[in-house]
Amino acid sequence: MKNISEVLSDRIRSIGIAGHVNPDGDCVGSCTALWQYLRNMDHFEKVDLYLEESPPETAFLQGVSSSMQEIGEEYTYDLFITCDVSDHSRIGVAQRLFDLAAYTVCIDHHVSNPGFADVNHIEPDSSSCSEVLAGLFDPEKVDLHIAESLYTGIINDCGVFQFKNTSPGTMRTAAWLMEKGIDFNRIIDESFNNRSLIKNKVLGYCLLKSKSVLGGKCIISSITLEEMASLNASQKDLDIVVNQLKYTEGSDSAVFAYETEPGVFKVSLRSSDNLDVSVTAKVFEGGGHFRAAGCTLRGSVDEVLARIVEEIRKRLGK
Template structure:
């Protein structure tokens, strides 16, 4: 696909959807595409479906247009997924995807098997927003569209720290900045500003974290009872796994929290030697070489043991590591 206009030709209705628990790249790419179609293809009736986005994305234009429920029986001419790595990762709009006359997947996950009728997947690219930018007309990227794209790019690159960040990533970021986006405010509100309660919870996780595998692996956790005590949910825990990763000597960080009794959401971050996407896919999840996740059932200790066993296998592939 060279331009998004290729798939929009002769289309009257478009649905856009992202993955469950949408992160910045998911929200940014879905909203950027939504705004682009609304602006330059006014004859197309377009809707965007996502699970409730976090408040930190409130700076994105028309964020309130997102549909969080499916009320009407509707069949789209075209349904486009953004940042969705597998069919079963589509959030509430899965049925709309199945019923659509034609489907398109725009993504950057290396684990994506290509589940749509047409797939534009670039696994070596830093973010879905960067992939999306490549099929938009750069002269038509307005301030609102640029804001959404930049939001997604900084979230999936860790503010341009991850190894997936390329010279092209930085060039695109520079082009987006030319539109006048409040780039410093977006970064602060997305990554650094925390509520007092969020700081308390992070402090507890860091204080109770454990080092494994000769200090190369760090694990942080929260049980359901702990989350209830603080009155927090998964959306309040952003940034914890990234902070764990910054521990000196650590190669891979694990953060898990209990979503319901003996069901855990696991986030994995790597400093380069461990491919955490392989581990996540092994357990039914997905992601990237240095940032991935999955859901696992069992006791907390079983989950930790199962994850670290797969990490140890990769360490053992290195000379003199085992």
């Protein structure tokens, strides 16, 4: 696909859009950008956006407050588009509507994406789904608010152009979005730098608990439901932890396990050039990218960490 218009035939009257469970900045940025873009086209009867509770840092984006967290009555959309969703099982709340839709499109950048829609446009070399979408839009139809959404998505997935997934193409996209007049400095502060006191405390707690394993090559940390409760924190407060762990000097990889329900841990993995953590995640039926991936394991926190570290040890060849 070269342009989003290729999937928008004249017969399409209703469009549903959805992101993934536990939405992040790129998910919200790409979904709201597409929602605004399609609504601005003015020839669809219905353009609906389904997003689970968005991170507060993205609340300023146009479309967030109009998005639906639950599905009302069942409805068959002429077209349903997912953004930043790496797998059918991650559609979350709108999965039923996706399944019912006459025609489906998946727009994504996850290398592990199996292609679960009728049309799959996946660019694994792209920093973010927002960058992929920017390439599918007519630049002249991108207004200030759409540019804000796309820019927010991009900076959240590439760590404000610090991660390896940042390409010259990412910078060129950011440049033309800046030319739309976005207040990029405010967007970076609001959606990336500013953190709640709880989020900062959780980060401090998890860093204090971090341990170096595999001769310093891997940094691990974790948090249980009980510990989260004692800090008054929830899952949404944890997204920055694993990247900070990764910044520990000398480490090639970081593992962060957090309990989502009793005895069930979501594990986030980060790595440098010499370790493909999406392979490690896949061993446990997870997925993701070369340097950032995730999976879910059952057991005690020590068991979960031990199993992941053992898998990384094998990959590192030690």
